[in-house]
Amino acid sequence: MDKYPFTRDLVLIGGGHTHALVLRKWGMNPLAGVRVSVINPGPTAAYSGMLPGFVAGHYSRDDLDIDLVKLARFAGARMINGAVTGIDRTARTVTVPGRPPIGYDVLSIDVGITSQMPALDGFAAYGTPAKPLGAFAQAWDDYRARAKAPKIAVIGGGVAGAELALAMAHALQGKSPKLHLIDRGRALAALGDKARQKMLVALAGYGVEIIENAEVTQVFREGVLLRDGRLIHSDFTTGAAGAKPHDWIAGTELDLQDGFISVTAQLQTSDRAVFAVGDCAHMAASPRPKAGVYAVRQAPVLFDNLRAILSGGRLRDYKPQRDYLKLISLGQKSALAEKFGTVWQGPLLWRLKDRIDAKFMARLDDLPVMPPPQLPKIAAIGLRAALGDKPMCGGCGAKVGRAALQQVLGDAFGDDAGLVQTGQVITTDHLRALVADPVLMTRIAAIHALGDIWAMGATPQAATVQIILPRMESALQQRTMAEITATTTAVMSEAGARIAGGHSALGDELTIGFTITGLVDRPITQAGARAGDALILTKPIGSGTIMAGDMAGQARGADVIACLDLMVQSQAKAAAILHAAHAMTDVTGFGLLGHLRGICDASGTGAVLDWAQVPVMAGAAVLSARGVRSTLFADNQAGAGVVEGAVPDLAYDPQTAGGLLAAVAGHSADDLLGALTRAGYTAAIIGQITDGSAISLR
Template identity: 60%
Template sequence: MDTSRLPLTRDLVLVGGGHTHALVLRKWGMKPLPGARLTVINPGPTAPYSGMLPGFVAGHYQRDELDIDLVRLARFAGARVVLGAAEHIDTAARLVHVPGRPPIAYDAASIDIGITSAMPDLPGFADHGIPAKPLGRFAARWAAFRDGDGPAHVAVIGGGVAGVELILAMAYALKSCGRLAQATLIDSDQALRAIGEKARQTLRRALVEQGVRLEENAAIERIEDGYITLQDGREILSDFTTGAAGARPYGWLADSGLDLNDGFIRVGETLQTSDPQVFATGDCAHMEFAPRPKAGVYAVRQAPVLYHNLRALMTGDPLRSYKPQKDYLKLISMGSREALGERFGTTLSSPLMWTWKDRIDQAFMEKFRDLPAMDAPDLPAEHTLDMEQALGDKPMCGGCGAKVGRDALLGTLAGISSTDRDDITPLPGDDAALLTTGNVKQVISTDHLRSFTNDPVLMTRIAAVHALGDIWAMGAEPQAATANLILPRMSPALQARTLAEIMDAASAVMQNAGAAIIGGHTSLGDELTIGFTVTGLCRRPAITLAGALPGDALILTKPLGSGVLMAAEMAGEAKGDWVAAALEQMSQPQGTAARILQDAHAMTDVTGFGLLGHLLGICEASRTGAELSAGKIPLMQGAAELADRGIRSTLFPSNQAALPELTTTGWQDLLFDPQTAGGLLAAVSPGQADELLVKLTAAGYPAALIGRITEISGKITLSA
């Protein structure tokens, strides 16, 4: 049985992308639970692996080697990704609050948000220090500092193992590039007091060898810009000050209603909190039944138990207990490619230990770099002819990549007889219709999108911006909208949750654009599809495809590449930060851009037909040609690389067939790439182009002057 067609009945929400949750997502992708809708909430598209941080700081690893790509991992798991930092969990209402979107409901939830090493009580640290956790922000700041110029002074606050690893790595990296002026490790007590004597002596010797100044029993008065003041009046130079002085829980957990221990969430043997519907794992959890220090090894070994228990909670099966080991092998980086290993009091340090640590770390990361390919279901033994050709060799794209090709659509529309109504103004190929209601000119358009992201809120925002594109392109003011929704089969409770999220997001976009949602229609189907019918009022003459003049400048307000990026994301080939950036650009409304371009001679929004297809529409309606400067056309992050690798949207061949005389290869094929919620393409007076670009840029649009209108009707050429 095809389990993907079974109704959804339970919401499982993973708050945070820590190591345990990452492993749960991987296991879930290999064996999903039918009926469960899985969501992961994380501040960004990646989750850094802390075990490799010292190696990155020392320069042994590149930045991207630390990152678990949560967007790609979630696609593998069939989960939706919500990019935002959770700020509250309401256990009574079973809601997780994330800024900028409606609350996310859950039937079962798990929290794996890690810890912070921020020092809010230390004067000056918030302004002049950078906590080592969360890791992502620290890694970015360190990379910029390490690659700078001139003598460098660095300091780490906290003389535990983490602090020693950091200062050794920082000193090694700066010595390697000849920049180290001073490296200082500061502790209010004795450094390395939590490990054995032999390991402590070895690491102290390493500090001396790397030229690290050790300040013990030193209380800090204040962090200043460029130096640290101690309570005894001494000053320590530091251009880069970080803190690794113990684990601190995130403050919002205090209002969760869950039982805490010094701010950490108390969990029992099943990893359940005081609320049995909520689990916690990793560094943010306190194992009341068997207290242990904060260490990644426990998070990793909690994953199989958490995976089982999350499923068991939703199926009614018995839960399992997690039994942590009493001790574990501690592998501590020593700056250079050397590490110290300690377990049960036995200590050994050597390059071999670093090789061992590197092998363990790489094996962990390889679990997420090399996700197993899941086989497509076999065709029935008996099927109609040409079934394989109709299916194609890849999944059908979502968004505009799933639409009907230009030739098929225009050919069909050409066969429809024109109306003889005097309140409808015929237009030369525009997507919206121009009506006369009383003495008012009104435009109306409708559009819908097949889902390409599992997040209904994000999908709604993009679909609303996409539908409004036709209104904005004609210079009209959005007036009213109706929603047309197809939800995947789900229980009444999930229907209500999903509809609430969709309508909240839709109302926000439409109201911001000046329109009101006045109703809509819903039905159930195989997959999420979101569309809107939108009207707009024309207080000035409508801007149509006709009207472009030879010599006009062509302005594009958004970069190209969404079709290729979404196709690559479906295939697990796109980086998560590329996808996140593309989704953000697709969500950007074009209302302000339309007002800036209100004097355009011709304008359209770039959507399913691609840039060249929509430019051809202007040229045909205006009886002109065009010349594009290919090198000036803005592209989305990662789009050119993916296009050069041969990745294409399913609509690409149809778009390319519209202009067979144009030969493109590699990244230039993006000119035919179908765009979802793409930018406006405007033909403007050449004397106004520069001023308009300045205004668009100031308004936050990555706009560019990409070419000009020429005289030869229908002829489009490319130049460098």
């Protein structure tokens, strides 16, 4: 819960080194009243300093990647997984395809550069640009695993290209690779004579053939064609020639230098509400080459200046150093260093580089545990125990337990939606936000509420939306409501329901809910399951554990994003496929066993659950083994009753926008599973309905 109302929107485009460090500093010292958003195409950003070591095989992909989801959670920021395609500086909005415009008061851009070669015939189809780093790292990982007789062409004979060629040669040395380093001029021309000679010796030692004064005119699947007619065979062609700004930057109408965003000594652009840092920026006051060391050292200045402009303070200057220590990996665990024309080489320098890189990544991975708010010295009996030892989960993790509801509601506790009249059902569902992004939270809440309609075998008809916004000034209220209403309209229209109104209010935190009606010929209730029926589950479980891990800073960002993607997966097609189910429910707050208990109690049956067949979200089992649990775990354990056999904790994990759990005729289960799989669901047959009343695991 945020203590103060939001009054300003700060949007960070890109997860470059500068922004990553700013997020860390913001989490330790946030500015009251500012809502922070981070936009990046993916949950991670690759650290450039460790890329050669990763390519050579010295580091894993996890070592290479900066986890932006974890940093955003630490900073209290909303993480938006998407690629920016434009900025409207008049409206002060950022465009990300597939969602409403994102409003800002202050904007910072740190998107790096690309080494794509759009003018080179065939490169887009058959070449792999060395930047952006994340996409290159994935492509190299895939190639290295499958390559048998590697043939590689590196276009661009600068330091970056040579460093990559050495790393590739080292990684593939057991496969007798053939590598060519191609430059349209003199290779390694940016280095001094001593450093250049040492690099040439290192390349020759790995058998890398250097082709100078050669222009590539076309890239084929089989290799590259030079202007003099030579064909260089290659099954992995990469481009490391120079730096190119991202195309969308040209449309911002900011002052540019060779396509890069010109910035002042304060890191501001020609628009004083927009900052730019890292390789995408041109430091007009003191031009410097593109190098990560400048991006890292811009972070404290950017942090201070963002706080200053958002609070009415004075901005300070960034003063880049004249030169810096260049540490170049030589394939094996050895490095070359150059500064002010002096050159060193050897394993000790690689160890120095490794130590510097490891220290940088540790700052972004080992985030400090911020102390919780202090309780008053004198408080009511039981307050400390009621607060617990961790924040309350969002989504279904914040619900009241099954056992408590059953005791209070009695016979009224049952099916997912209520029968209003013949042919019409109704449900209502509200969720405490589990992510800071209103757009994503709206999608999750809508799919979650629609799940009750789909579980009854009904077609969504009409919906009202109920919104509680955290306190914020009117301009931010308008931005947020626009995002929520546009998303609501899109999701409900896709589901076939019309919006019939709603209600909004301000409160302590974001809560989104829906009341939805549906039309149905034959309601599918939780009663009706028969002994011999097969149990089908249409989505993996584990969302409660992953989101609890996310809150605790223990979940991998990639696993969090994959979990959220599963939450917003519509169950409309699954419900249509399972229209003949004998009994059905959606697996949400009470966990898999709690909802299975609901079917068994209503149907007067038991069940056998084959745990090995239950699909589990990536990362959930690892977190569960560490003892990570949602705050609703204990209530779900009680609500599921007695279960025979060894029960994994994930069986009690509360799900948000979970899958459908259906009891279907045993003879039709395989055909239904095939149809679900073809429709894009990670579905599985997970057990069987039995006589009696016992639920057991095997």
